[in-house]
Amino acid sequence: MLRMYVRLEVARMASDKRFLILMLAMPVAMYLLFTNLFGEANNRPANGLPPDVGAMVSMAAFGAIGAVLTATGPRIAQERTTGWMRQLRIMPVTIRAVLAGKVLAAMVWALPAIILVFGAAVLDHGVSLSVAQWLEIGGLLWIGAAPFAALGVLIGYLTDDASAFPVLYGVYLFLGAVGGLWMPVDVLPTALQHIAHVLPSNRVAEFGWTIAAGHRPPLAGTAILLGWLGAFAGLAALAYRRGAAR
Structure with a gap:
């Protein structure tokens, strides 16, 4: 039942061309903007990495977050308005299956968002990493999108x-700006730096930054993401x- 429900959700999302264009193309456009238009003005290493690589990880994370948020929140709110959620409640589907299905279906769209930014970095800037690094960064950014899919479900029901x-x-932009995805955290005001380090957006990108730099992600980041x-x-x-009680 869960597998069929996830397939249905993915198929319904694929039919929404506005979603596909906005959330899959925007992080690529932002990566190209940051690294080309602002490249000369922001040519210092970020997060210990060359600007092209650091921005690639940041925008891949930003794209994955945006994809799962958009695939959940607005769609669920719309489904509640049209009565689709009431139909689900009379079907033999548990709460856990509904929530898991929404999260898993949204996660499907995080992967192309990541891959498209990677492709732009390779084609436009010649970014080169080892096969293991590509796979680890992509895999961890993808897995790390799960808390944001759950956040999108929450927003959809509220x-x-x-x-x-x-x-x-608004939440998406806050997570990107304050989470250090648009600029290094160390250029933010001190108060925002403290906030940034506990935000899930910063911790997801940290996975990619540390692996690209040849290090292992800290366990603290994993614990924070699991908590979120x-x-x-x-x-x-x-x-x-x-x-359901209403």
């Missing part, structure tokens, strides 16, 4: 069709139950 996208987009995943998933389940 908002309505009109407010879901503005709320989600548990918190978002738990809150999403509560929001789902609250909606």
Whole structure:
């Protein structure tokens, strides 16, 4: 049942051309903008990496986050408005299966978002890493998108069709800007630097930055991401139950 539900969700997302263009093309465009238009003004190493490599990891993470957020929040809010979620509640599908299906379907779209940014970095800047580094960075960025998929589900159950996208987009921009994906954390005000280090967006990108630099990701980052995943998933389940009780 779960496998069929995930396939249905992926197929429905694939039919949304606006989603595909916005969330899959935007991180590539931002990578090219940051590394070409602003390249001369921002030509110092970021996160211990050459600008082209650091920006590649940042925008791949940003793309994965945006893909899973957009694939969950606005769609769920719309489904609640049209009555699709009420139909799911009368079907033999558990809360866990519904939430897991939404998260897994959203995760499918994180992978092309990552690969497209990688491709732009190779084609436009000749970025070269070992096969192991490519696979590790891509795999960890993909897995690290799970907390954001759960966050998108939560937003979808807390908002309505009109407010879901503005709320989600505001959260998305905050996670990118303050999480250090648009600029190195060390250039942010001190207070924001402290916030950045506990944000899941910063910790996801940290996986890629450290591997590209030839190091292993710190365990603290993994623990923080798991904590965010548990918190978002738990809150999403509560929001789902609250909606079902109405």
